[in-house]
Amino acid sequence: MKFRRSERLVDMTNYLLEHPQQLVSLSFFSERYGSAKSSISEDLAIIKETFEKRGIGTLKTVPGASGGVKFTVKVSDGEARPIINELCGLIADPDRLLPGGYLYMTDILGDPAIVQKAGRLLASAFTEEKIDLVMTVATKGIPLAYAVASHLNVPVVIVRRDNKVTEGSTVSINYVSGSTGRIQTMVLSKRSMDQGANVLIVDDFMKAGGTVNGMISMLNEFNANLAGIAVLVEAEKIEERLVDDYLSLVKLSDVDVKEKQIQVNEGNYFLHKQEELV
C-alpha cells in the first residue's frame, strides 16, 4: 500500500507526537509507507519547519546508519508567557481562599488541558538534561508529574505518605515539614528505582521545600541523582527555603485572608532559562 505525501504528513505528525524523545529511524517510516527514504526526508523537513514555526517542538536529526529523527517538545518564550499568565490569573481568583490562607487548587490540577500545558512547559526546560524518571509525592502532584514525564518519555515514581501492601517491600524515611516543623514519613517501593537513576522531582506546590527535601533524602537512600526540581507554584514569603535550585511557573507573593486578596507573579521560569544560557 502506497501513501501519498499528505497522508504521510498526517500520520507521521501523530506518530512523532506520540513518541517524544525517541529516535525513530528513516527506515521505519520508509517501510511504514512504502516510500523512498528521500521522500521521508522531505516529509520530515516539512514537519520540522512547521513544528518550529508553530511552537510545537523540534525534530533532531541523528545521522548515520543507526540514526534517525527525534521529536523534542520545545516551548518558545512567546508561547510560554500566555500560559504562565493564564495560570497566574486562575490562581489569583479570591474564591480560592480557604481558612488558614490555604488555596483551593484542585480544579486547576483536575483539568487535563491546563495540566498538559503546564507539564509541557516544565518538560521543555529539561529536554537537554539526562532524566531517567520523574518523582512526585501523592496526591496532588501526580497529574502534573505524568504530564511532564509523558513529554520526556520516562516513567513516574510516586512517593506515598502511607505503606500499602500492593507496593511490596518499601524504603521509609522521616523528614521535617518546612512550614509546620513536624516530623513526617514517606515511603517508596524498593522496586521503583534503580541505583544511579537521574531523577526530576515534580510537585504542584512548594512552600519551604520540606517535602521536596524529603524526596531528595529518598533519592539518597536509593543512590539516585537529583537532576532537577520543577513546581507549578512556589510560595514566596518563606523565612528559610530548604531548597535552592528549582524551576517554578507561578509565584504566590502574598495572601491576604482579611482583604480576600491573592497576589500572584510569574515564577522563575524565564530567569532559570537565562541562567542556563550563561
Added chain:
Amino acid sequence: MKFRRSERLVDMTNYLLEHPQQLVSLSFFSERYGSAKSSISEDLAIIKETFEKRGIGTLKTVPGASGGVKFTVKVSDGEARPIINELCGLIADPDRLLPGGYLYMTDILGDPAIVQKAGRLLASAFTEEKIDLVMTVATKGIPLAYAVASHLNVPVVIVRRDNKVTEGSTVSINYVSGSTGRIQTMVLSKRSMDQGANVLIVDDFMKAGGTVNGMISMLNEFNANLAGIAVLVEAEKIEERLVDDYLSLVKLSDVDVKEKQIQVNEGNYFLHKQEELV
C-alpha cells in the same frame, strides 16, 4: 502569512489531537492559515481519511453556521487486541507476585506510554456517552483517570481517603470494602462536582467492587449520575460482585502464590462493545 497545504496538514493534525471532543469551526482554521474554507475542507477530508485508516480516531463534521469539525478518539478492534494482549502479558509476569497474592502493578501504572494506550482504549468506549467528568480514588488510579479524561476533554475529580485542609469543605461517606468487609471512609471536596453531572468512574483494579460502590454512593450525595465504570484490571474469582455494569481491559483469573503463577485473560472490553451494538 500564507501556509502551504503540507504545513496546514501538520499543524491541523497537532491542533485536532490536542483538542479532542471539541468543535472547531472552519473559520478558525481559515483565519489561522489565511486560507479559503474550501481548502480547509479538503485538508480535513485528508486528515479524516488518514485518521480512520491508521486507527487514530475520526473527525465528525457538524454542518451549518455554528458547525465545524470534532476529533474523536476511536480505536478499532484490530488495534485494541494487541494493546490488551500487551497488558495481559505484562500483568502475568510472576515477578509481580507479592505476599498475600497481591500484584505489584506500580511500574505499569507509572509508565506514561502504557497508561496513555490503556486510557485511549477506555475513553474510546465512552465517546458516544454524555460524560461531564471522570472520577477516581487516590492514588493508583489517578494516572489512568487523567489519560481517559484527556481524550474525553473533561476534568478529573479525585476522591481521597483522608481529609486535607487544601480541599476546603468536604463531603465524607463510609463504605464497606468488598473484599475485607471493613468500613472505610472517602471524602470529596464540595466544590469538585456540580449537581446532575454525568460521571465516568475509572480505577486501576476492581476486586469485589467495594471502592467503586463507595464512589457511586458519593455520586448520590452530590446528586450526580453514573455514566459508566471503566477499570484496567478486574479480579475474577469473586463470590459476590457489588457492581454489575463495568468495562475492563484485563481479567485476573487466578493467582497461585505457591506455584508462582498468574493467570490472566482479556477483560470484557469486546463483549461490552458487542452489547452496546445490540
